[in-house]
Amino acid sequence: MKLAIIGTGYVGLVTGTCFAEMGNEVVCVDIDAQKVDKLKNGKLPIFEPGLEIFYERNRREGRLHFTTSLEEALPESEVIFLALPTPPGEDGSADLSYVLGVAQQIAAWMAAHPEAGYKIIVNKSTVPVGTADRVREIFESYGLRASEQFDVVSNPEFLREGVAVEDFMKPERVIIGTRSPRAAEVMTLLYEPFVRQGNPILVMDERSSEMTKYAANAFLATKITFMNEIANLCERVGANVDDVRRGIGLDSRIGKQFLYAGIGFGGSCFPKDVKALAHTAASHGYHFQILQAVLEVNERQRRVLVERVAHYFNQQLQGRRLAIWGLAFKPNTDDVREAPAHVIIRGLLDYGAELSVFDPEAMENTRAVFGDAIRYASGMYEALEGAEALLICTEWNEFRRPDFQRMRQLLARPLIFDGRNLYHPERMAQMGFEYYSIGRPHYPPHVNPSLDLLENITDGKVDA
Ligand SMILES: NC(=O)c1ccc[n+]([C@@H]2O[C@H](COP(=O)([O-])OP(=O)(O)OC[C@H]3O[C@@H](n4cnc5c(N)ncnc54)[C@H](O)[C@@H]3O)[C@@H](O)[C@H]2O)c1
Structure with a gap:
């Protein structure tokens, strides 16, 4: 399959590289010209165990490309992953300006190039419940028709930095949030090689998928915090x-x-x-x-x-x-x-x-x-x-x-x-x-x- 990954950070670079490793043709896009330059010249901008081998092989074999130009990546890509930052705003809410801004750019390009055909836009960034709907509305506002010209899918990422490649190659589960059977089928095809040992691909609606990611992280943060409180009490009671x-x-x-x-x-x-x-x-x-x-x-x-x-x-x-x-x-x-x-x-x-x-x-x-x-x-x-x-x-x-x-x-x-x-x-x-x-x-x-x-x-x- 031909894929574009927008945002080539810890998640985007691992995602793009691992998809290329499975034989897909991948273009990674980033606005950070310095980062893209490094990647084009054979240098990884981050430290992530196991990434280098895949990166070098797939670059050498011409399946993994890097560019700063979104327009260059869009025409051929059937599935476009957004792996963009969602930093906390002043009030703690996720700042969606990167995700919605890029969605707007893609929608405008697709509206101007109807010949490019059906594309799936995948939110891999961690985004609040309702974001897939907001992205879909952006595309519809450009006159594009859901399920015919595009679909928006929520596909949260659960990789852990430090073991990101291993996690991506063998995920315990893959979550696909979409109500479009067409998009669900493409996404399942894309992920099947990663779950050959039988780990599940769960297809659910977009909101449940978005919530699953937050629920997972919030639960883990709570688990650690609970143990820290127990530790503090242990010190006081001599345990x-x-x-x-x-x-x-x-x-x-x-x-x-x-x-x-x-x-x-x-x-x-x-x-x-x-x-x-x-x-x-x-x-x-x-x-x-x-x-x-x-x-x-x-x-x-x-x-x-x-x-x-x-x-x-x-x-x-x-x-x-x-x-x-x-x-x-x-x-x-x-x-x-x-x-x-x-x-x-x-x-x-x-x-x-x-x-x-x-x-x-x-x-x-x-x-x-x-x-x-x-x-x-x-x-x-x-x-x-x-x-x-x-x-x-x-x-x-x-x-x-x-x-x-x-x-x-x-x-x-x-x-x-x-x-x-x-x-x-x-x-x-x-x-x-x-x-x-x-x-x-x-x-x-x-x-x-x-x-x-x-x-x-x-x-x-x-x-x-
Ligand atoms: N890091 C993790 O372990 C992890 C795990 C799961 C999910 N996530 C989520 O994935 C998302 C990305 O996280 P990350 O850690 O990879 O972030 P990151 O900051 O490492 O990478 C984001 C990249 O996007 C690029 N970018 C910004 N605006 C752009 C634009 N308009 N066009 C193209 N590229 C642009 C940045 O230059 C940067 O390279 C976040 O929503 C995060 O919550 C992260």
Whole structure:
């Protein structure tokens, strides 16, 4: 099939590349000329594991193209995916100007080129309930007839950054929101190669499809937030959230995933999608109480480490050197949008701390935000030199089994605030670290020289 993907960001680029991998001919469009230039010249603008191999192969074989020109992409394309930003507006609602603006451009072009034939416009962006109807109305306002000349489909994306290619190639489910049998058939044909193992393609109406995406993200954000609240309470009652997590995760109604306590959720999706759903509810006269609580608790949770560090040093952080490991909002991505680490950096800078940071992939994106206000270390150990404490903000694998002796030598104080619960609290104390984590006991340091350092690991996180 011939496809156009409008918006070549984290979702659009993965979508286009994976469709090309299945033999489709794909044109990716973006208004960011620099990004398109890079892509045309064989350079990926984002870090996403597994993407490069598919990107290179499909470009080489002529199935994957990049352009800044919408007009160039439209004539041949049978299905046009919108993978455009839907950032939060001032009031928390999703800003639809990108989606509706591009829909308008496509409709105008199609009205002027009736010979181009039937096309399906697919909303892959996360958009509020009713957006497919609004897009259809735009096309109708140009005199175009639904089901004959065009159809609008809602096809929300559930990929997770960091495992996006894997998720796209083997989705647990595909949601297709359309009441047009013609569009449903084309979309099913397109997605069948991705669900050969029997995962379902669910066809439903547009509004239910749009709601499914928000319900999924809001539920996941709630699940994480619930666990963060349990962790906070564990600290106060002397329980260990790791044990509680295992204890409840074995209940199949609860499940093991997404139960890891930490420093709050971030990223380009959960915060904005929870806000947008709350806004949708409010605009329909419904007070969606849980969502308000999730947003409030998460805001608080993202500052937990800042408050803890400030409390430890009696609010005296002015000029104090602190190290941060992990800047991306989660491991295996360079994405720093709404990253808890950035909230923490801002909080510590407000206190006057001097920060030395390291992340395997997100340094450049962090530099674009903080410029010279912080120091960028060239490696994880360099970040520690002379620091009075280490804060761990992202659970990259390489932080899980570090050289603890080296860390102790480099740090001015053997003090760690771990926002991701990477290490075993008691073992850390035995190695002489003062170690604070989330929802778990704190043990006073008492060095035990016979300890095997490599055993000092908890069973690792599995959630992406
Ligand atoms: N990132 C995720 O993990 C994820 C997962 C599921 C759904 N989503 C949703 O997918 C949508 C896109 O998210 P993303 O993370 O890929 O965003 P992104 O910011 O990475 O990418 C959007 C791209 O659209 C381009 N763009 C903006 N206006 C344009 C225009 N007029 N014409 C062509 N290109 C234009 C931008 O330059 C950018 O490259 C959002 O609605 C998001 O909520 C994201």
